[in-house]
Amino acid sequence: MTYSYFPGCTLKTKGKDLDLWGRASMEALGIQLQELPQWQCCGAVYPQARDEIATKLSAVRALASARDQGRELVTLCSACHHVIKRVNGDMRSDETIRSRANAYLQLETPYGGETRVLHYLEVLRDAVGFEELKKRVVNPLTGRRIGAYYGCLLLRPSGEMGFDDPENPAILEDFIRAIGAEPVVYAMRNECCGGYTTLENKDYAARQAGKVLANALNCGAEELITACPLCLYNLQTNGGGALPVRYFTELLAQALGVKEGTA
Amino acid sequence: MQKIGVFVCWCGSNIAATVDVETVSDALAREPGVVFSTNYQYMCSQAGQDMIQEKIRELGLTGVVICSCSPRMHEATFRRACEKAGLNPYLVEIANIREQCSWIHKDKAVGTEKAIILGRAAIAKVQLNAPLTAGESPVTKRALVIGGGIAGIQTALDIAEAGFPVDIVEKKPTIGGKMTQIDKTFPTLDCAACILTPKMVDAAQNEKINIISYAQVEEVAGFVGNFSVKIRKRARFVDETKCTGCGLCTEKCPQKNVPNEFNQGLDNRRAIYIPFAQAVPKVATIDPNYCTMLKTGKCGVCSKVCTAGAIDYRQQDEIIQQEYGAIVAATGFEPISMEKFDEFAYSQSPDVVTSLEFERLMNAAGPTGGTLLRPSDGKHPHTLVFVQCVGSRCDGGEKGKPYCSKICCMYTAKHAMLTREKYPDTEVYVFYIDVRTPGKNFDEFYRRAVEEYGVHYVKGMVGKVAPENGKLKVQASDLLGGRQLHIDADMVVLAAAIEPDRSARPLATMLTASMDTNDFFTEAHPKLRPVESPTAGVFLSGACQGPKDIPETVAQAGAAAAKVIGLLSRDHLTCNPCVAESNELMCNGCSACEKVCPYGAITYIDKEFRGPNRTTLVRRVAQVNPAVCQGCGACTVACPSGAMDLKGFSNAQIMAEVDAICK
Numbered sequence A: 001m002t003y004s005y006f007p008g009c010t011l012k013t014k015g016k017d018l019d020l021w022g023r024a025s026m027e028a029l030g031i032q033l034q035e036l037p038q039w040q041c042c043g044a045v046y047p048q049a050r051d052e053i054a055t056k057l058s059a060v061r062a063l064a065s066a067r068d069q070g071r072e073l074v075t076l077c078s079a080c081h082h083v084i085k086r087v088n089g090d091m092r093s094d095e096t097i098r099s100r101a102n103a104y105l106q107l108e109t110p111y112g113g114e115t116r117v118l119h120y121l122e123v124l125r126d127a128v129g130f131e132e133l134k135k136r137v138v139n140p141l142t143g144r145r146i147g148a149y150y151g152c153l154l155l156r157p158s159g160e161m162g163f164d165d166p167e168n169p170a171i172l173e174d175f176i177r178a179i180g181a182e183p184v185v186y187a188m189r190n191e192c193c194g195g196y197t198t199l200e201n202k203d204y205a206a207r208q209a210g211k212v213l214a215n216a217l218n219c220g221a222e223e224l225i226t227a228c229p230l231c232l233y234n235l236q237t238n239g240g241g242a243l244p245v246r247y248f249t250e251l252l253a254q255a256l257g258v259k260e261g262t263a
Numbered sequence B: 001m002q003k004i005g006v007f008v009c010w011c012g013s014n015i016a017a018t019v020d021v022e023t024v025s026d027a028l029a030r031e032p033g034v035v036f037s038t039n040y041q042y043m044c045s046q047a048g049q050d051m052i053q054e055k056i057r058e059l060g061l062t063g064v065v066i067c068s069c070s071p072r073m074h075e076a077t078f079r080r081a082c083e084k085a086g087l088n089p090y091l092v093e094i095a096n097i098r099e100q101c102s103w104i105h106k107d108k109a110v111g112t113e114k115a116i117i118l119g120r121a122a123i124a125k126v127q128l129n130a131p132l133t134a135g136e137s138p139v140t141k142r143a144l145v146i147g148g149g150i151a152g153i154q155t156a157l158d159i160a161e162a163g164f165p166v167d168i169v170e171k172k173p174t175i176g177g178k179m180t181q182i183d184k185t186f187p188t189l190d191c192a193a194c195i196l197t198p199k200m201v202d203a204a205q206n207e208k209i210n211i212i213s214y215a216q217v218e219e220v221a222g223f224v225g226n227f228s229v230k231i232r233k234r235a236r237f238v239d240e241t242k243c244t245g246c247g248l249c250t251e252k253c254p255q256k257n258v259p260n261e262f263n264q265g266l267d268n269r270r271a272i273y274i275p276f277a278q279a280v281p282k283v284a285t286i287d288p289n290y291c292t293m294l295k296t297g298k299c300g301v302c303s304k305v306c307t308a309g310a311i312d313y314r315q316q317d318e319i320i321q322q323e324y325g326a327i328v329a330a331t332g333f334e335p336i337s338m339e340k341f342d343e344f345a346y347s348q349s350p351d352v353v354t355s356l357e358f359e360r361l362m363n364a365a366g367p368t369g370g371t372l373l374r375p376s377d378g379k380h381p382h383t384l385v386f387v388q389c390v391g392s393r394c395d396g397g398e399k400g401k402p403y404c405s406k407i408c409c410m411y412t413a414k415h416a417m418l419t420r421e422k423y424p425d426t427e428v429y430v431f432y433i434d435v436r437t438p439g440k441n442f443d444e445f446y447r448r449a450v451e452e453y454g455v456h457y458v459k460g461m462v463g464k465v466a467p468e469n470g471k472l473k474v475q476a477s478d479l480l481g482g483r484q485l486h487i488d489a490d491m492v493v494l495a496a497a498i499e500p501d502r503s504a505r506p507l508a509t510m511l512t513a514s515m516d517t518n519d520f521f522t523e524a525h526p527k528l529r530p531v532e533s534p535t536a537g538v539f540l541s542g543a544c545q546g547p548k549d550i551p552e553t554v555a556q557a558g559a560a561a562a563k564v565i566g567l568l569s570r571d572h573l574t575c576n577p578c579v580a581e582s583n584e585l586m587c588n589g590c591s592a593c594e595k596v597c598p599y600g601a602i603t604y605i606d607k608e609f610r611g612p613n614r615t616t617l618v619r620r621v622a623q624v625n626p627a628v629c630q631g632c633g634a635c636t637v638a639c640p641s642g643a644m645d646l647k648g649f650s651n652a653q654i655m656a657e658v659d660a661i662c663k
Helices: A016-028 A054-069 A078-093 A095-105 A120-128 A130-136 A171-178 A202-218 A229-237 A248-255 B021-029 B046-059 B071-084 B098-102 B108-128 B150-161 B177-181 B192-205 B248-252 B292-296 B301-305 B355-361 B408-422 B442-451 B504-511 B550-568 B592-596 B634-638 B651-662
Strands: A002-006 A032-035 A073-075 A117-119 A145-148 A182-184 A223-226 A245-247 B004-009 B034-040 B063-068 B092-096 B136-138 B143-146 B166-169 B209-212 B215-223 B226-233 B318-324 B326-329 B333-335 B352-354 B383-390 B427-432 B456-459 B462-468 B471-478 B483-489 B491-496 B498-500 B538-540 B572-574 B580-582 B602-610 B616-624 B644-646
Touching (some): A054 A095, A073 A078, A073 A120, A078 A095, A078 A229, A117 A120, A120 A130, A120 A248, A171 A182, A223 A229, A229 A245, B004 B021, B004 B108, B021 B063, B063 B071, B071 B092, B098 B108, B108 B651, B143 B150, B150 B177, B150 B192, B150 B209, B177 B192, B177 B355, B215 B318, B226 B326, B248 B301, B326 B550, B355 B408, B355 B491, B383 B408, B383 B471, B383 B483, B408 B427, B408 B442, B456 B471, B538 B550, B580 B616, B592 B602, B592 B634
Parallel strands (some): A002 A032, B004 B063, B143 B326, B352 B491, B383 B491, B427 B456
Antiparallel strands (some): B136 B572, B226 B318, B462 B471, B580 B644
């Protein structure tokens, strides 16, 4: 099975581990992630303004490119996934945005939201299957108490993202079980870490990150995993180091024996 | 030769202001078959009716057209008047020139023109009208009440009071419903059990009332006055006639870990159980999902300890077939699942409870004996946060309900007040969108909670509850103060929205009773017929029709009973003669009509017809049961061979009207 893959800028710079171990693990699971040719930054923030078209165009290019290759498009970074999936929804359901974006881009075949956008975790859950993943694990992370940190972008708005319940998600917990560790459910797992405010109001970002970490710690978590480079940065840098925070792909790679070591 | 009389009503100025009635009656006088045409100020008045009757007698009218208000308003009046003068009432046609003409037009010329057209259509139709005679059907003088909560009990008691036998079918092992779980009732704070359990006993002791508990309705056939109902009485593996309700078996049963639904799963019961001390009927029931004997064939403790010999592991479900004249739906409500509202951490902490669970925690017969203790550690809570509208008034529909659940503002005020009264050392917060307390003595009650009991009412919603270190960290907004609140609470109580009981939807299908998008039963008219379903003979009692508190439920239950009594006190019902009729010579037996009939009025029979050369042919043809048919006309449209027709609204009559309008 081959998917088109959109890594995004951060995964090529600050967030290399998310990308590296994500690809290696999928390969080990027999799934090919084929990086889109000449992709551009997704825009990083989904533009809320109804008339803001320009910042959606690069996402449309990526979507159209996957469509032209006849593949589903997989993303890994929470922010990229959020932007690309929502823009795809707009292209499918909003006549104005669709016609204006196509008028700008002048693609050979106009794009109308045909591509199916999947998060890496969805591929693990639905294409590989957590039961199957469990069988493929060679280094089960037995005894480790891991808290899943979803953040704000991955699941919301649920009507558009549509891959898990935003208030009571299970996909990362199921993943943690599949790699042999014990998931720790804590309430702040789906709250914003404050990372967006880190430049203008570092105190706030630190306070919010601190709350997330304290809640996880007090509920018995020994480490956190996330799919979001900004969350990872904020929790690590501003959160005061209460808990180690890693990309989920890194732990996946360890469990599959792709990455050596246990930490 | 037809002799048609036309009577144009002014309806005071209601019609006459925008329709030139004189012109209308003159124009209609020139229509074929019309021998008399006039107009009058109030045709429905005694003088107007007298005039119609006089003309029928004087001119020997064969048809009457009345241009007036909607037939919903006065068709019956005019039909009765004409019948008294010797004219078959189905030879009267109403042209609605008020609601469908004068009230919606401003231009008198246009209104007049349209009134003439409408009158002309009615004349064209009445030319083809045939005299119809309404048949009669007998009434079975027995009522069925489905659901044995306070609504069903009250309805049954009131019907029995009038002398008619009633069966209550209750799916649980005991009657009493949700009210049995409630501690105190607003706004008077009297104990729910003290006012409910005597009624349960009354119902059990009433000779006219037969309680069929642990049972469900499986099939409903028939029609108003003549329903035939199949009831499945589930095996409780205890002989009801022998069990004395001593409760010894429920103490000795070794299977102790069954979630106790009466306490909302806050404690456990045995596999053989009596739901609560005041249950009616007070007999034990074995839960087949947990009983070791029924599952593995090994145990039999209850049978050994039962001195009455009531235990019967081989008991089978019993099917009861019974005839009824009227059916009352009283299936009640359930709180919605909190699964989609985990921002309040319901699944993460046992100290986050629903209001019904809180009710059990405050109840002397509850798991804590009436002392308010946190489920997690059994400690006394000091700070309590109540969240209203959890799942109510949600738009979008992805989670929650669009409607107001109506009872939550009052019971939350009650919970807050009782908590402060019993435990003055507590801090109690209530978060609300709006406080809605209309009702007799209701707002005073809520004000008391705020002013006398010092409950902190905060306008705003809770966004997050995070369990941490034995506390519930509540993050909320105070909209009036314009600030965010952070409260470390010991307990959070969620006022979950209520929704119709899950059994209501399949029941509605069986009863062919309509429901709204939220699965509440719809009433025949939202204002004027609030306790009747649009399906004749089916009545609505309590929260199955919409969220209701106890006073309202009891009032509606009595109203439903009054309607049932009115129906059962008649020996015969007059049927609507405007029903479908199949022309057997044209029917090809295709079943199209049977499939579209929402009332199950059409059946097929094999009938012998005379064929050519003295042969006999057997053909499958449709037959309409005129007592069941409601005259909706769906079959006449579906019939591909034109065999099906509706009396009083035949295809030929409708086409004649259309032709007259398009002329």
